[in-house]
Amino acid sequence: MTRISSHRIAVFAALAMSIAIVGGVIAPHGGAGDESDPALGALTPLTAPEAEIVGEALALFDGAGLTLGSTPAVSFHDDKADCAGNLGFWVDESGLDRIRVCWTHEDPVVQTTLQTQALVHELAHAWAHRQVDGDDRAAFSAFVGAAGWEAHDAAWVDRGTEVAAELVTWAVLDPAVSFIDFDAEPCTDWAEAFELLTGAVAPTHVGSDCG
Numbered sequence: 537m538t539r540i541s542s543h544r545i546a547v548f549a550a551l552a553m554s555i556a557i558v559g560g561v562i563a564p565h566g567g568a569g570d571e572s573d574p575a576l577g578a579l580t581p582l583t584a585p586e587a588e589i590v591g592e593a594l595a596l597f598d599g600a601g602l603t604l605g606s607t608p609a610v611s612f613h614d615d616k617a618d619c620a621g622n623l624g625f626w627v628d629e630s631g632l633d634r635i636r637v638c639w640t641h642e643d644p645v646v647q648t649t650l651q652t653q654a655l656v657h658e659l660a661h662a663w664a665h666r667q668v669d670g671d672d673r674a675a676f677s678a679f680v681g682a683a684g685w686e687a688h689d690a691a692w693v694d695r696g697t698e699v700a701a702e703l704v705t706w707a708v709l710d711p712a713v714s715f716i717d718f719d720a721e722p723c724t725d726w727a728e729a730f731e732l733l734t735g736a737v738a739p740t741h742v743g744s745d746c747g
Contacts, residue, residue, distance in 0.1 A: 580611040589648060593655045596708040601736050602663050608633035612651065614640050624654035626661040633662040653711045660704035664697065668733065676700060676733045680724055693717075700733055707742050 582590065590610050597604055609632055619625040619638035626635050635658045641647040668676070673685040677696030680703075683689075685696040692698055693716055702716040707730055718726055730738035 580613075582610070582612070585644075585648070586610075586612050586651075589652050589655060593652060593659055596656060597659060597663065600708045600734075600739075602704070602708070602734060603667065604633075604659065604663055605666050606632070608635050608659065608662055610635045610637070610655065612636075613638045623650075624658045626658040628662075628665060633665075635659065635662065649711075653705065653709060656705045656709050656711075657701050660701035661697065663704065664700050664733075668700070672733070673697075676729065679732055680729055681722070703730055703733065703742075707739050710739070710741050 594604070594607070613619065613636055616622060616638045619636045623639045624635070624637050626633065628634075635655065637651050637654045637658070639647070639650045639654045641650055664673075673696060677683075677685050677687075677699075680696065680699050682696035682699055683694045687695045699716055702714055703718075703726060705711060706714055706716075706718065706726075718724075725743075727738035727743050730736070730742055
């Protein structure tokens with residue numbers, strides 16, 4: 537039996553209680569161009585712990601060789617309304633990546649873990665927006681069986697952009713939980729999917745669920 541730490545169990549429980557359900561579909565993270573986009577306004581100064589979360593998340597992308605370009609503007613919020621009802625939100629604001637993280641928890645250790653995961657997911661959106669062209673988006677979406685890259689009419693888990701963001705999150709962070717079931721049928725070679733998306737070799741923990 538796989539051993540699961542009490543910390544990972546706590547993270548999973550917190551995630552299960554925190555996800556936003558929209559139209560019966562798990563929709564934990566927002567994106568650009570949605571009609572419910574929040575008014576971003578002025579940036580909120582980061583606290584020292586928040587700045588540490590941002591620094592560590594950016595370092596994960598650097599370590600994976602995934603170029604973000606300019607440093608994104610990140611802020612943390614207590615109310616999911618600030619993230620259009622989601623746990624995280626990213627938008628390209630005139631060439632500046634604006635990211636909001638709206639995930640809180642009474643346990644500060646769990647909160648840091650959850651906020652890091654949400655931030656990495658949104659950074660993955662920013663990365664893909666800058667680095668993945670239309671042909672590669674279409675190829676990746678077809679490879680993983682998504683309805684399309686954006687596919688706003690499809691379930692959240694059937695949008696190529698969200699699968700890509702969760703795959704990058706899994707690759708660079710190897711989180712305790714994921715919003716995408718990477719073991720679901722039909723089987724997918726996720727290492728190949730990662731290489732198709734990024735042009736880089738996938739970390740060893742990202743592999744095939746094809747047996």
